[in-house]
Amino acid sequence: MGDSAIPAALRDALTELGGAEHVLVALDFDGTLAPEVDTPDEARALPASAAALRALEALPRTSVALVSGRSLESLERVAEAPASVLLVGSHGVELRLGDADRHPPLSGEEEATAVRLEQTLRDVADGFDGAWVERKPAGYALHTRLSSADDARAAQELARIRVEAAFRGLTPRVGKNVLEFAVRSATKGDGIAALREFTGATAVLYAGDDVTDEDGFRALGAGDVGIKVGEGETAAAFRVTGPEAMAEVLRLLAESRARLVLPR
Numbered sequence: 013m014g015d016s017a018i019p020a021a022l023r024d025a026l027t028e029l030g031g032a033e034h035v036l037v038a039l040d041f042d043g044t045l046a047p048e049v050d051t052p053d054e055a056r057a058l059p060a061s062a063a064a065l066r067a068l069e070a071l072p073r074t075s076v077a078l079v080s081g082r083s084l085e086s087l088e089r090v091a092e093a094p095a096s097v098l099l100v101g102s103h104g105v106e107l108r109l110g111d112a113d114r115h116p117p118l119s120g121e122e123e124a125t126a127v128r129l130e131q132t133l134r135d136v137a138d139g140f141d142g143a144w145v146e147r148k149p150a151g152y153a154l155h156t157r158l159s160s161a162d163d164a165r166a167a168q169e170l171a172r173i174r175v176e177a178a179f180r181g182l183t184p185r186v187g188k189n190v191l192e193f194a195v196r197s198a199t200k201g202d203g204i205a206a207l208r209e210f211t212g213a214t215a216v217l218y219a220g221d222d223v224t225d226e227d228g229f230r231a232l233g234a235g236d237v238g239i240k241v242g243e244g245e246t247a248a249a250f251r252v253t254g255p256e257a258m259a260e261v262l263r264l265l266a267e268s269r270a271r272l273v274l275p276r
């Protein structure tokens with residue numbers, strides 16, 4: 013893909029970002045680096061994106077991070093990223109920053125809630141073809157990608173009704189063909205704030221395709237670059253069409269960063 017798919021204003025912003033003192037490149041995984049697939053374990057970053065991230069990581073004062081709704085364990089498996097890549101999992105609940113893994117264990121009360129939640133969502137999933145439940149460190153997700161459109165809608169509606177009736181204080185998270193409930197309320201915005209503090213970055217690029225990525229865009233400020241991948245309402249200043257165009261964005265950023273970063 014040529015850079016004609018990248019709007020001129022975004023190309024200018026990438027050039028400016030390339031000259032910042034310390035750049036943090038923080039990216040959502042599914043739908044941003046990796047095209048969507050039916051089986052979550054089979055998702056992989058496009059080779060062109062993976063290559064651009066390796067090029068960025070090798071540059072001075074340039075940090076690379078993945079910020080995902082996946083558990084850290086699942087993200088590590090599919091992203092196949094070197095240990096130097098910083099990771100935020102479970103929408104900000106779990107952090108892998110340098111040598112420090114931070115994913116506080118659930119309290120007894122949270123654990124008991126999670127057990128009841130699992131049963132509630134499994135009962136719903138059992139009633140609809142193609143629906144299934146994914147275990148997360150702080151909750152459960154009801155997947156409906158393999159269901160018919162009617163079944164997907166009905167399954168998610170029933171899940172909301174049952175959860176609202178039986179639980180207080182859970183955090184719902186809506187995604188593409190997935191509805192998740194968690195006992196912890198951290199967001200991708202919290203993850204980006206932690207990454208910014210950990211790296212000392214002076215400018216951040218964040219890109220994502222889904223509803224929970226909006227928390228990430230809202231955590232950006234002056235001098236940062238937010239990129240919505242695909243369609244939908246967004247607080248991001250820029251938009252690209254999909255993971256292929258995103259790979260091109262990363263290639264352009266690696267190019268401008270290599271040209272403009274000071275060697276010291």
Ligand SMILES: O=P(O)(O)OC[C@H]1O[C@H](O[C@H]2O[C@H](CO)[C@@H](O)[C@H](O)[C@H]2O)[C@H](O)[C@@H](O)[C@@H]1O
Pocket residue numbers: 040041042043047048049050051052055079080081082083146153155157187188189190222
């Ligand atoms: O924040 P992300 O990195 O975008 O992760 C969001 C969810 O990703 C996975 O589910 C989504 O991608 C799957 C693979 O393409 C797809 O089959 C599913 O329909 C999507 O919802 C993951 O399974 C979830 O746990 C993440 O929350």
